[in-house]
Structure formats: C-alpha cells, structure tokens
Amino acid sequence: MRTRLRPQPVVPATSAVMTVPPQRRPAVVLTDVTRVHPGGVRALDGVSLVVERGSFLAVMGPSGSGKSTLMHCAAGLDVPTSGSVEVDGVAVQRLDETARAVLRRERVGFVFQSYHLLPSLSVRDNITLPLRLGGRTVDPAWLDELVERVGLSHRLDSRPGELSGGQQQRAALARALVTRPAVVFADEPTGALDSTTAQQVLRLLRELVDDLHQTVVMVTHDAGAAAQAHETVVMRDGRIVGAVA
Template sequence: MRLRQPTPATTSVPPEQRPAVVLTEVSKLHPGGVRALDAVSLTVERGTFLAVMGPSGSGKSTLMNIAAGLDVPTSGTVEVDGRPVERLDETARAVLRRERVGFVFQSYQLLPSLSLLDNITLPLRLAGRTADQSWLDELIDRVGLRDRTGHRPTELSGGQQQRAAVARALITRPAVVFADEPTGALDSHSAQDVLRLLRNLVEDLHQTVVMVTHDASAAARAQHVVVMRDGRIVEGQVA
C-alpha cells in the first residue's frame, strides 16, 4: 500500500532494496500562506508504477516537482534513491536529477534541430558521458523507432515523439521516471501505446514510474493509484 508510514531509506541499504522515492510529512507553502502540500507521506517502492490523480489545484504537480528534486519542501523530508533531496544545494540537486531521475512531459520537449537519436542521447552528452550502445539499441527497439532515428521531431507523429521522450528519460538508467500528463496531447490510440510502454518498462525492466494524470483511464494502467485533494492524499489503492 502506498500510504503506509515510510521508513526512511539510507545509503547503507543496497540500491536494489531501497524505495525509489520516500516523502515524509512533506508540506509546501507558497507566498501568501497558500498550502500546496499538507504533511504528505508517501513511499514509492522500486520497480512499481504509481499514478497520482487529482483535480487542478489538488497539489499533484507540486508533489511531483518536490519528489523529483525540481523544488524543495517548506518542511518534511524527501529521499530519491536514498539521497536526502532537501539537504542538497541546487547544483547537487541538478546532478541528482540528471543522473538518477528521468522526465516525460506532456509537450515532449524534444529539440527540433536534433535528430531523434541525438534527442534520446542528449542527457548523456550534457553529462559528458557516452551511450552504452547495447542499452541504447534496446531502448530504440522497445519504443519501436528503429527506422526513425535519423528523423527530426517535426517529421514524427505525436505518439512517436512521446515514445522518443520515454527513451530519452531512460537513457541514463534512472532510479525513477516522472511522467507529467504523458498522454495529454495524444489521440487515444497513441496514448494507449505510451501507457502500454510505461507499464512494460516496469514489468520487464523493473523501472520505477510515477505518473501524474487527471485521466482515470490512464491511471488504470498503473499498479497503484493515489488521489489528491487540497494538498493531501485522500485515497490510495492497489490496482
């Protein structure tokens, strides 16, 4: 169950046994005293697919931003892959995001001047690393874009662009992938392809995925679902 009181992860625990993400009593106050998160505790076990649902303003995007190290809580603790995110400065958080976190956005965010292959490997180049060719080949085959690697994003369909974005998110072998409304800009057929891909990555590769969505049919593809309202988790279930 996703709502159990989390036991803080430590770097002394073997990586394969650590939860991917642990939030403990996390609150976030915006200027003016607006409480975006209210004492949220959540553990995301490694190798699971969690969907976070809720209406606009429920706090789900704030939860994702804090869990991914894009923002810091006003109070509480956050651990990603055993590292205490709220204790890191911005430079260290940037390194953590680059090396241990993958992102998939609704708008794809592929660079139009680069080929599909260069878009997928961009996180490695920014980190000064070269691609593991066998891993790169596996990702390209898994997303079904072997014959599109030389194309630019504008030459691809929305579904193909989003599948390329999934491969880009995975190229660094992250501890967790955060997907923010990954099917929001897709037709129903392409959306199901992307959701099937995410579920298969969890089941086949033991990848951890946290997906923020307002779409109940998309959330149904996840193994676990939590529902947020007014900055709190009000419902959790095991699918």
C-alpha cells in the first residue's frame, strides 16, 4: 500500500530537500491540515495524508465533504488555515503567491473535467504551453512519447474543437505531464465523458502510473473510476473517514 493516512513526523521541507533523494521523497504530504472558509465553514478538519511517489490515489465523498478543498490545498491552489502541506519536499504555506504559481507550473499537473484547452491553439501548442510559459524548451523525445501514449500523434496540428471529448481529455493529460511533474491532480477527469471513453481515459491514467511511475491524485464521485486507483480515501465533513486499497 503506497498511500498512508497518518504520516510519521515529517522532516521540515528546508532540510528534506537537501537530505532526501527526490525519488524517495513523498510526492505530497499534508499534516493536520485545516481550512476554514469565510463565514466559519470548516472545509477541512485536521487532515493528514501522505501520497507516495508513483502511487494513484482516489479521493471520494459526497458534495461538501471537503474533497475539492483537499485537492486545492494539496496542489498549492489554496493555503490551509493551519497545518502544513509539502509538494515534492517544498512547504507550500511558506511561499508567496508568485512562488506558489511557479511551484504549480513546474511540479504540479492538472486535469479538469472541462479540459481547459485553449481553442485558438493547436493540440501541440496546448500540450507544450506550460513549458513555454515557464521559459523552458520542449524535449522532443518526451513529447513524442506522450502524444504516442495518449494516441494523438496524428492530431498535433488540430484545434481542440476538431477533437472528440475523449481526445481533448487526452490532450489535457499530455499537457499535465509535459513538465514531468511530481504529482498530477485530476478533478473529475471523466465527468464529461461517456462510459466507454471514460474507461479508456482511466486505463490510460493507470498505465501512466504503472509504466512511468507518475503520481496521480484523482477527485471523483464515481466508485468505478476510483477502482482504477491503488487506494481510495473517503471524506465526510472535512475529514478522512475511511480508506480502501
């Protein structure tokens, strides 16, 4: 089992980066994380979680259970009210917004239900956009491997509007992976797809974890989707209330 719910004390990020080899660091560590929204709504209530590198974790729960807030805090999109979050050994809460944006661009990949592809750009340019925004060059061999794996080698010059929903989600997945991130967060990645296409995308996610040792955290309400993960945690009222391996 590669995802632990109650971690042992974590070495501070400033030391962990220097002393723990990257391949041995957990991808994400949340320690006693609480997030209180304006109005006093406690969206997360003392959540601790370790996501090991190369694992596939699904997060399930009813609407309002805190699963989306958990993802936002774990991905550096939001800052916890208390507790700590580390992504690839970096303490997120110690960063200002500019530094968090750099962290997200370079070490985190995102896949959303609505794809978020830019309609005016080709598939190739959509996939490589995170690299170009960061002033980084494209590794042609890595790009070729990605587009081959997602089955889009023949559609690189197409626009998103010329693709099916499944193809658009595959392009979004390649975009999430192009920076070789420490972790990919997938928010209901199959919610807009028919059941057959959804299963194809989920199998692709699992293959990327198993073959490339990519780390994936997927928020979903679908038990069938969660079955593709190595482990599933269940949330209710801002807490993790169970886990299934």
